[in-house]
Amino acid sequence: DTGVSQDPRHKITKRGQNVTFRCDPISEHNRLYWYRQTLGQGPEFLTYFQNEAQLEKSRLLSDRFSAERPKGSFSTLEIQRTEQGDSAMYLCASSLDALGEKLFFGSGTQLSVL
């Protein structure tokens, strides 16, 4: 069990560019979550998957954001035409699919949009 890993740890991009982040969950976990966190705030729910199925996408998320989890393993989060307001820490978490299961978080990807 190597834990949840995220790549890259840091990403600096210019406004208008597209960026993609990757998350590798704990292998036996069928739930995978993406959260966004800005300085001084708690994680904000973005979307989550059960295996390869995307269960829900936050209404706060614009169409510039898309996430996939092909084959129910790793997941990618893409942001198109980045804006300065997208600057944040993007956290991935995974869990088993049962009520009350705890989330295991990765270390996050820190995105800075210049």
Add this chain to the structure above:
Amino acid sequence: SQQGEEDPQALSIQEGENATMNCSYKTSINNLQWYRQNSGRGLVHLILIRSNEREKHSGRLRVTLDTSKKSSSLLITASRAADTASYFCATDPYNFNKFYFGSGTKLNVKP
């Protein structure tokens, strides 16, 4: 918002003192979880308390839950400098294993 809200926003104490932080939430829940986040890192699960439990202990942590007041508290006893972190409560208001986090309490334990 279905998020929990922690209180206080920031707390500064001396090593050895106890730290208490509170979480209030808006909807009925099946369970409530507490997480810790060290600066610039991911969150780490601390403890889960179910709606039919009133108190739970784990090492130096004590969590209480009052479903009638929709509130929970986290007590860290005999705090250490290593406890310096942000603490968040998380609720799953719809029992979908979809968790909402509060804005956190930033704890500073001075050596």
